[in-house]
Amino acid sequence: MIQSNxxxxxxxxxVLTVANLRDRYxxxxxxxxxxxxxxxxxxxxxxxxxxxxxRIPTTGERPFLxxxxxxxxxxxxxxxxxxxxxxxxxxxxxxxxxxxxxxxxLPITQVLSALxxxxxxxxxxxxIAFWYGRWPTLxxxxxxxxxxxxTYAALGLGLALASLGVAFRDILQGLGVFMxxxxxxxPIVWSADMMPSAFQWFVTFNPLSFVIxxxxxxxxxxxxxxxxxxxxxxxxxxxxLVFVMGVLVFKxxxxxxxxxx
Numbered sequence: 001m002i003q004s005n006x007x008x009x010x011x012x013x014x015v016l017t018v019a020n021l022r023d024r025y026x027x028x029x030x031x032x033x034x035x036x037x038x039x040x041x042x043x044x045x046x047x048x049x050x051x052x053x054x055r056i057p058t059t060g061e062r063p064f065l066x067x068x069x070x071x072x073x074x075x076x077x078x079x080x081x082x083x084x085x086x087x088x089x090x091x092x093x094x095x096x097x098x099x100x101x102x103x104x105x106l107p108i109t110q111v112l113s114a115l116x117x118x119x120x121x122x123x124x125x126x127x128i129a130f131w132y133g134r135w136p137t138l139x140x141x142x143x144x145x146x147x148x149x150x151t152y153a154a155l156g157l158g159l160a161l162a163s164l165g166v167a168f169r170d171i172l173q174g175l176g177v178f179m180x181x182x183x184x185x186x187p188i189v190w191s192a193d194m195m196p197s198a199f200q201w202f203v204t205f206n207p208l209s210f211v212i213x214x215x216x217x218x219x220x221x222x223x224x225x226x227x228x229x230x231x232x233x234x235x236x237x238x239x240x241l242v243f244v245m246g247v248l249v250f251k252x253x254x255x256x257x258x259x260x261x
Contacts, residue, residue, distance in 0.1 A: 013100060016109035020084065021116065035117045036124070039076050043069055046189055062191075062223050066132055067216065070224075071188040073125045074146070074215045077118040078208070079179055080156050084110030085158025086175055089166050089257055097258050104250065107162040111155050118147075125219055137221035146214035149235060153207065156243030163250040166260050187212050193225065206230070210235035 025034055046068055085107035089096060092106050122143075126136070165172040185206055187195075192203040192213055205211045210231040216224040227235075 002117075009102070009105075013105055013109055013112070015122045016105055017112045017116070020110055020113040023211075034090075035163055036120060039072065039121060039124075042076070043072060046072075050189060063132060066129060066134070066220060067191055067224070068189060069125045069128050070219045071212045073118070073121045074150050074211050075183065075186065075188050075208075076121065077114050078150050078211070079183075080117070081111040081114035081151070081154035081156050082161070083175065083179070084114060085154070086161035086165055087172055089160075089162045090169070090172065102160070103257060107250075108155065109160045111151060111158060114119055114154070115151065121193045129220060134220055139218050139221050139226070141218075142214065142226075143218040146211055146218055149214070149239070150211045150241060153211070153235075153239045156239060156246040159246030160242065163246075163253040163257075166253065182208065189214070191224070204230045207235040207238040242246055 002168055005020065021035075043065075050064060050068075088106035088110045089103065094101060095101075095106075131133075161171060185202075186208045187203060189205075192200070192209060195203055210227045213225070213227045213231065217226040
């Protein structure tokens with residue numbers, strides 16, 4: 001009985017994960033290729049604006065393109081996972097109203113969908129690094145840690161937003177503004193050591209800086225310093241609080257989802 005339940009949940013998880021990708025890209029000319037074309041376009045725009053417009057160095061020990069790509073890879077996955085999870089209950093209202101199944105799977109499978117694309121984006125970042133003559137170092141073994149951290153943070157925030165968004169739709173409308181602010185407040189198009197020492201606290205107390213700086217260090221090695229102990233502490237404390245809050249809020253509001261929708 002237990003084994004059959006596990007098989008059912010595993011199959012349902014797979015079906016929903018694939019359905020998320022199909023719903024987003026089915027019917028477009030390029031199909032799933034848009035999952036990779038969009039990041040490439042985004043990288044190209046930032047490279048033109050900052051490297052060509054603001055003359056940020058594109059060569060040397062720390063070329064801007066490497067700094068940018070290795071930060072955008074986790075950010076785009078995190079953003080995709082949070083946005084997808086936040087709207088997962090409202091977006092699948094017909095399932096919530098008519099079918100009895102673990103509703104937690106809706107935000108979880110949105111995160112899994114983002115992670116499926118993430119693997120290809122990591123390979124793309126490594127290819128850019130190879131083009132610059134950079135090869136994996138021992139720091140690469142830390143990548144699973146930062147991958148888990150990113151997933152943990154995205155799932156916790158996604159669970160909270162998915163449940164609150166059912167009752168308060170303004171949350172979903174304002175999420176785009178919040179994510180834009182978070183993007184510029186996180187060391188993505190800039191690195192933490194560019195910040196004046198008087199403002200380093202700003203980087204330390206931004207939980208996502210741990211993930212972004214961690215990915216840079218894991219993919220590129222020594223020229224990009226590993227996150228500090230303070231950054232790690234802030235991240236795990238804040239992310240755990242958000243995750244626990246997300247689980248509790250989801251559990252508390254779940255019985256009312258069908259009635260509200």
